[in-house]
Amino acid sequence: MIRRLLQFLKNNKLHSAGALLLGVATILTGIGLMSSSGFLISRAAQRPMLVDLFVVTAAVRFFGISRAVVRYFERVVSHELTFNILSSMRSLLFKKLDSLSLKWLMGRRSGDLLARLVADIDTLQNVYLRIISPSIVAVLITAVTCVALWFFDPVLSLAALFFFIVSGIALPVLAVRMSKGTGKKDVELKAGFKTYLIDRIHGMQELLWLGQKKNTQNEVNMMQAELDAQHHKDAGGTGLLEGLHSLLANLGMFSVLILAVPLVLTGQIPGVMLAMLTLGVLSSFEAVQNLGNAFQQYETSKEASNRFFSVTESRQVIAEPEKPKHLADWDNIGFQRVSFSYETENITLSDVSFEIPRLSKTAIVGPTGSGKSTLVSLLLRFWDPKSGQILIGGTDIRNLEADKLRSLFAVVSQDAYIFNRTLRENLLIAKPTASDDELVEVLTKVGLNAFASDLNLNLGNFGTRLSGGERRLVALARALLKDAPIWIFDEPTANLDVKTERKILDAIRATTGQRTMIMITHRLVDMDKMDQIIVMNRGQIVEKGSHAKLLDGQSFYAKMVGYQRVFR
Structure with missing residues (x-):
């Protein structure tokens, strides 16, 4: 799925690079804000001259303001990238539908085609916004964080790396396993519901005069209840993954804190940097925060992708001539x-x-x-x-x-x-x-x-x-x-x-x-x-x-x- 969807990034290379850089910058400014805040608190506890706090105070303000600015532009660029991609996908799908033979279109329900054109493509925005870009950002932030900790002590770097791997790889794998079998069902339920509603709306007059109003309402309620049950199940999984991530992020912070205390006592690390290190590590886990929930939707996105490409890669088309002839005039x-x-x-x-x-x-x-x-x-x-x-x-x-x-x-x-x-x-x-x-x-x-x-x-x-x-x-x-x-x-x-x-x-x-x-x-x-x-x-x-x-x-x-x- 990922490989086939990446082809839509080719015409948006500048936006892709900008979204990644801004994503990394957003996390780094967050780390900078938390780290400088921790250092400021620790340094202020030593009651220094106010002039000695000027630089670190300015750093806190800089990171606080820049984080908001960078986050704004990151959202603008990443969403513009996503909208451009979704627009390209819809255009491609519509052109393909236009070129497909009537044999292919016969038997297809208009509601199902509408679901592929709208709902399925909307689902695929999660692939770009919540899987591809965040995964790359997570790798880069993990590398930056671990390299920075390595200069203080390799043990701190390895401890943080362990929790990054568990939160950034193990949790997404767990999410994929938890959602196995539900993604296809979710897409099919939504598409079926849309198709059913469109058919019934078009045939509303017949349903009314045939006395099928109550039966239709009952069927709609049953389909809605089935969708609600699916969403409740997904919500339970989302809550569990969020809880596990918070646990791992805090365990990572405490591990670095516990390992750093002896280094402070032996003088290898200045005491004022202890809060800076721990808060910086905690904020760096923002890079992997949503990967678990994102990969919970992986199977749903995969099924939506399959439905999309089943149309765009269909070969049942009216073939255009390789060398078309020009009809300047015609007779019979x-x-x-x-x-x-x-x-x-x-x-x-x-x-x-x-x-x-x-x-x-x-x-x-x-x-x-x-x-x-x-x-x-x-x-x-x-x-x-x-x-x-x-x-x-x-x-x-x-x-x-x-x-x-x-x-x-x-x-x-x-x-x-x-x-x-x-x-x-x-x-x-x-x-x-x-x-x-x-x-x-x-x-x-x-x-x-x-x-x-x-x-x-x-x-x-x-x-x-x-x-x-x-x-x-x-x-x-x-x-x-x-x-x-x-x-x-x-x-x-x-x-x-x-x-x-x-x-x-x-x-x-x-x-x-x-x-x-x-x-x-x-x-x-x-x-x-x-x-x-x-x-x-x-x-x-x-x-x-x-x-x-x-x-x-x-x-x-x-x-x-x-x-x-x-x-x-």
Whole structure:
């Protein structure tokens, strides 16, 4: 774990060095304050002239002030280092999630991904703030303290070293053993709790009308009780480790005191230095004070690290071409013998071939589950086909950079996501540089005139302040802002009433302009306005042609039209 996390320090070498130096300086000023205070007390007991105490009094003041100043800057630099590292980790994780294939993302719960992005990375701050930096500082302070004591007497140095080793190594080892098995459980409990709460909040309406409010409350209370029990157990271990450290620090001080007394009596050490030595040794144990508690969280941090790297090191990505081709212009879109399956045993698309001419209007129709939406996912390279090619202007899309490929498309789907932000922010996603005048213009074009005067309206979670039809029109406004040459409509009128459906179809027809349009639908409305219709069933193309041609005879398409006329 430590080795993999250290890679994030490479871009923060200056902050890392500064944090270590300031950490060492903080402990040394503390030692200086306690040592000079002990010397001052002992020297003052001899009733010297006040002028003889001037230097040591100044030293006490210097160390007292400098300790506060150095501690402040140590906190600032170490926390800035930590925040930079956590920011880099979150950025890396988000970029990785963006590059992962839909196959990897399918089945992952949004709450669990959120826990990895927030809670797990927050947990890893303990590695930098409480394990790596303090461990290095502890080694340096131990070395400085033992070397300083060696000049007085090697026995004092060895005695202090013994207690440093016990407190700085034995206690962390004990802490790791005490927490064995609890770290993974702690991370899993927290992640599971967050995931559960997010799922229940999203499904709050269903829980209420299904009468599951009490059951949900009971489950939340049970999960919270389990977390509390885990935290109480951790708190008990923390208390024990803190007590043992205090005991060892005081034993170390008393050992040095007892060993130093004979040296004072024989005149090897001046008597005024006895308090200085003992208090200096006691304050030096601040360097190892929190190592036990820090390593108590080692397994928790390790599990959080494993969850983080399980995403960032995943290889299930849409591979970018080593030498991407530049698509200066394009003509037709072509599928050539494309086959694809989400699962090995279930074929979703089988040997699909068709061509969409530039600036044409193409409808891809068929019953639910026939593979229509899968074509869109393949065209946008959210997945790659198992066999065959998808071409734009004669270039295989796998030879194009994914971002540049997707910049050619604007997609309006039935489940277009509306963020819990203002209307302005939801539109600026498509074009961040758009002015308010442009936003008003596109809202007017798609028929949302009533909202054009209130761009600061918060649309609520999932766009709850909008009707189903209004959410589709906001998505259409985004497409207009993006101004891509290819528009894809994936079931844009699904689950809408006839009046709203007509409003949206009219808006689409009025705004499409000189663009290539692909309409994915099972609603056979305005099909006579399409240049070609591709009919799919069970992952295969069963028919192709114009509306008039396909209605002639007993075609599959004709039967679909007949069914919709009967049940409409």
